[in-house]
Amino acid sequence: MSERSIVIIGLPESGKTTFLAALWHLVTEEDVDGMALRFHTLARGNASHLNRIAARWRDARIQERTGISGNRLVSMSLLDAADNPVRVTFPDVPGEAYRRMWEERDCEPEIAEILNAGGVLLFVHSDTIDLPSWLVDEIEQAKKLGIPLPVGGEVPWHPRLAPTQVQLVDLLQTLRQPPLDIGPRRLVIMLSAWDKAEGERLAPPAFLDAKLPLLAQYLRQNVDGWTWCVCGLSAQGGEYDPAESDKNSVPEAEKLRQMDRPSQRIRLIAESGESHDLTEPLAWLMR
Numbered sequence: 001m002s003e004r005s006i007v008i009i010g011l012p013e014s015g016k017t018t019f020l021a022a023l024w025h026l027v028t029e030e031d032v033d034g035m036a037l038r039f040h041t042l043a044r045g046n047a048s049h050l051n052r053i054a055a056r057w058r059d060a061r062i063q064e065r066t067g068i069s070g071n072r073l074v075s076m077s078l079l080d081a082a083d084n085p086v087r088v089t090f091p092d093v094p095g096e097a098y099r100r101m102w103e104e105r106d107c108e109p110e111i112a113e114i115l116n117a118g119g120v121l122l123f124v125h126s127d128t129i130d131l132p133s134w135l136v137d138e139i140e141q142a143k144k145l146g147i148p149l150p151v152g153g154e155v156p157w158h159p160r161l162a163p164t165q166v167q168l169v170d171l172l173q174t175l176r177q178p179p180l181d182i183g184p185r186r187l188v189i190m191l192s193a194w195d196k197a198e199g200e201r202l203a204p205p206a207f208l209d210a211k212l213p214l215l216a217q218y219l220r221q222n223v224d225g226w227t228w229c230v231c232g233l234s235a236q237g238g239e240y241d242p243a244e245s246d247k248n249s250v251p252e253a254e255k256l257r258q259m260d261r262p263s264q265r266i267r268l269i270a271e272s273g274e275s276h277d278l279t280e281p282l283a284w285l286m287r
Helices: 016-029 047-058 095-103 109-114 135-145 164-174 204-211 213-221 251-257 279-285
Strands: 006-010 038-044 072-079 085-092 119-125 186-192 227-234 267-270 273-275
Touching: 006 016, 006 095, 016 038, 016 047, 016 072, 016 119, 016 186, 016 279, 038 085, 095 164, 119 164, 119 279, 164 213, 186 204, 186 213, 186 279, 204 213, 204 227, 227 279, 267 279
Parallel strands: 006 085, 006 119, 119 186, 186 227
Antiparallel strands: 038 072, 072 085, 227 267, 267 273
């Protein structure tokens, strides 16, 4: 068996668990024709956990957040077009673990071990990007609103206030430094919640340039040897019901539940075009 490993990373609430839920549905139901990879066996992991998150996904209900102590390792054996088996490992790691790498410059040993993967799937929620704020713009806005500006006051700062792209670049640089460095790797930037970003009328690469220019420049300069691509992904297909069962149902969620083939909700926008196949970026990472 060809031993390949893919790690899913991203800041909190970037879409990692939703992707895993949709993927598990996709490879077990096999209701999308011509998938790049097909399910073979579940080599490691809790099938009940996967079935539970896939059921919430089919039911158009927001996933419960992965707790900081809720690390789960899922290892699947998938088959390519020539029926060659490939083992793909997905650590379902909470986003707080990656945030702590930025804020505290610390990484738990078990997290460090699973980050030594040849393929990296980096999730970025396209609708919650914290953009840089410029002092001159804030001063100008304060003047227009008639807000007095404090003089000589100290402004408290926390690493969490850093723009999204700064945190992401630092995370990728950390993966190319000891003890996490295993040499050049493949990277997919997955822009999740793409349905909410389409109003920008930009293709995923252009969206990366416009909204995350520091990240785009870092990758294009090829300082750390990443072989990379960028995709847009709408794995939910629209607004879901809240996680709390006592909340009112969202009308759009009810429409999604009426679809005969839930996999048709999935929209992957890649350089090759648009599809419902979540295994395409995985196959690209395993080249």
